[in-house]
Amino acid sequence: MRDVICGVSLVLDSGRLVVTGRNGSGKSTLLRIIAGLVTPTAGEVVFTEDGAELSIDARRDALGLVAPDLTLYDELSAIENLRFFCRVRGLRKSDNELKSLLAGLGLRDREDDPIGSYSSGMRQRAKYAFALAHNPEVLLLDEPTANLDQSGIDAVDRVITEHRGIVIIATNEADELRYGDSVLELGA
């Protein structure tokens, strides 16, 4: 076993952070640790609101993640996926709200098709719908523009610039450094 991420200490209350670094430097792992999908061997991630630490359940509602290894249900359509994920969060969202979100990501015409029939770019757009549907305070974007065409990249630009909380982006693309107010380089 080797140490992947050492000595990272961050306090974020708003804004956009780009995490960059060579392959294997731990960018994706850092995002997965923040999301609570990986338990670090040492150290901790603390979410606070009004000075109080958020519980694990509240933290789940505060996060939205887009990542290459995160997949939605192929057997369900985009709208069915969003309905399901809202229901298990206890959210009562109307179909119109969800359709509006999908339309904003360019999936209006394919919202009733199973995700399994989507191209990789459309799957990436659907992941954004999943990450945004519950209006999270923290957006974690791993390779945010992977597989997207120009209109998809434009939509991602809007998501990132319009988001009013914290956005953490892990990327190797030099072009995507523009998203960040600050840059953290791992393995430097």
Place this chain on the structure above:
Amino acid sequence: MPTTLDQASTKTRKPRSVPGPMEMISRSLAVFRKDLTCEFRTRYAINAILLFAVTTLFAVSFSIGGVGLSPSVQASLLWLIIYFSALSGLSRSFVREEESHTASALRLSAAPGAVFGGKLIFNIVLLFMLELVIIPLFVGMMNLQVNGWPLFLAIMVSGSAGLAVASTVVAAVVSRANAKGALFAVLSFPILLPLLIVAISGTKAALSGAGFASGADDLKLLISYTGIMFVVSLILFRFVWED
């Protein structure tokens, strides 16, 4: 494209509150409905379970079905078919989440209790559907004489519920392992052996027509097993699911 992506997702904001029991049941049912929809669109677990059960039943029936079997042998055969059929399909609910990489999305969205509840309901329904097919076939092909239907049905229901509870939590444990199938069988066997022994004993009492009272102890044991297993699983599941 509209320029109000963020606005589209902000119309309803969920208050941060701990979900109560009814809300958890509602979320569990959402997981169950999702699993049921996915299952009916792929029929992976249903096909695996039914194929195994029907094949085994036909093989047993053609080899020894015509011979007058004692209630203890018939009860053993019935539960062995149900047990091995369950092993072939009940782990799918969790294994499918890991293999199709949907587990991360589920972990990020649903409370562990809702996931466990939903998967458990799905496995119970799957097992009951299997029994709706297998028991009539077994009665017809193996000349099964049930002399105490109330006890027989009570044993089948409580035994199946126990089988589903134990299988669900073991499936969650093995879902991230490499040799899932082998590990599921190995881990399930010692956990399910007491249940199988009691279920076979209770079914034998129902077949021989000894009366409801004669199987009451077995029924109590099965209900206790299911209850204890459910509570322990619910407590342990968060650690299994999140770590």
